[in-house]
Amino acid sequence: MRQREAVFCASKYREYRVKLAGGQVIAKELRAYGVRYVAGVPGYGNSALLEGLNAPGAGIPFIRVVNEQSAVHMADGYFRACGSAMAVILPSRTGILSATAALSNCLSDSCGVILVTGDRASDDANAAPVSSTQAGAGWDTDLASGGLKQSWKVRGFSELPQAIHSAFNSVLGARPGPVHLEVPLEIQNHTDHVSSESLQNRLAPNRLRGDAAVIEQAAGVLAGAERPILLAGGGVVAADATSELNALAEALSAPVLVAGNGIGAIPHDHDLNAGSVGSMGSACGTALLRKADVVVAVGSRLSDLTGVNGGGRSVSGLAGKKLIQIDVERDEIGKRYPVEVGVVADAKSALVDLKSALNGKLTRATGARRQAFIELMRDLRGQWRSSVASKSGAHETFIRAPRPFLELRKVLHRDAIAVIGSGAVAHIAREHFPVYVPRTFLSAGASVAGGWAVPAAIGAKLAMPARQVVCVVEDSDFLQSMQEMAVSVMHCIPVVFVVFNQSGPEFVSGAVGSPAVRPSIGEFSLPDGRPYSLAFADIARSFGLDAWRVEHASQLEGAFRRALDSTGPALVEVMIARHETDAAIRVGDLQFDAA
Structure with missing residues (x-):
């Protein structure tokens, strides 16, 4: 059972009616809904809530960070993991x-x-008193801006449980x-009697079934x-529907493509x-x-979905296809491409129902024709x-950007979690780091320019401490x-940080020499270049981490093993060869017939 679903049915949260402060009520409700950690920045405005986290019966660890973002x-990393x-x-x-970002x-x-x-205080002079007991009078809701799905302001003490319930829903x-x-x-700070119901009476775990x-x-x-092709997005992973996806693919003899956060929906070594x-x-x-005639898009x-054709022009990946789109939100169906069939349903239930509906419809002759596509x-x-292997630098002593991913894959467990930062490294990781298990390749969307990976990795380790x-x-x-990094040291969270120091030896036209004395746009450089x-x-050592600096490819595997064996957080600094022009393979490098 997924951990998110476990919140719905495993809680033994009983009804209570006791006198509690508002901060204690919030803490108890968070714990009842399965929250195991709270991160943030302390201040006067949340002091009572922080006290509530440490009150008897709550006991939720508070992870102090340096900044709000x-x-x-x-x-974010915790949820993805x-x-x-x-x-x-x-x-x-x-x-x-x-x-906001x-x-x-x-x-x-x-x-x-x-x-x-x-x-510090309510900014609404007309707000209901904190002791209000009139149902619905003590809190309000609005569609939020600034990157929020929804926002509530609690205006009455008695409405805290209801507001938190609505937030979790x-x-x-x-x-x-x-x-x-x-x-x-x-x-x-207000103290009063409060009651709350069992979570079984408030949350329904049922999935949305398709018509x-x-x-x-x-x-x-x-x-x-x-x-046919199955195209899996992040919704397949979020719905814990990867086994159902693979079962449908095997029944159809259909290739599986992944898009966006769908990586890991099918193991790298699956045929x-x-x-x-x-x-x-x-x-x-x-x-x-481009060769497919029917595409089943699930959770994407x-x-x-633009690609590059042989002439280097961008083309729509779904032009001229019969599209079957499965999404949990009706508004997404047909939003970007016309559909042959639109199924409004949870990915897991839809894949099960679709496989069941195909029983008796698949003929031996159809399977034979599909074999050529396979x-x-x-x-x-x-x-x-x-082609990817030829550009990895696997047999060179200097370190190209793909090489650390090859060495990491050798020493990591199959279910290890890789948290990948922004920039070119995200593209290179997708090409050179095989993923076998869902929720083990975490990469932020394009809207985050930087700073995501380090705290997200700490969150992922809190979520999955055994990985x-x-x-x-x-x-x-x-x-x-x-x-x-200080957070990982203070709370003894053993994450391994691998930092690509991009000021390594110069790489020019297949040769490596002394660092060039010339400026390059976008690099960190001194006035003389x-x-x-x-x-x-x-x-990293000054923060209290174990740390190593790697300058030759032969040192990578050993450094990674030592870092993984550390009892606490560790860092490996890797000197990456500069000015690579072919570290990452572009989509247009292989010329395939689009006809």
């Missing part, structure tokens, strides 16, 4: 402004975060997202396809894994999508993987949030 990033919500507490609503990323990637802010709804609850300080007639229609279209599509997609995936917004997929996939967690990040990205580089391993 990092707290949201930490909760396990599917359960982590809470963020800030002193006042103005903290939302500092965390982080919240927007949670909203675009459907990551559930509970944000609670306080304030939203954050863990059909499409998760960040929600905000504002609780003025006088309500946090049976529509499922039958989709099965009929799919049964007649000769070149039907055809790669990825989108701006960070593979040439194999792009070419195969289809917002990033062989084409294998051929394209083989070409792609060979290895490695954070791979470029130096410029790392500089934006490296101060949060020499690279400006910080000693990240030394900085």
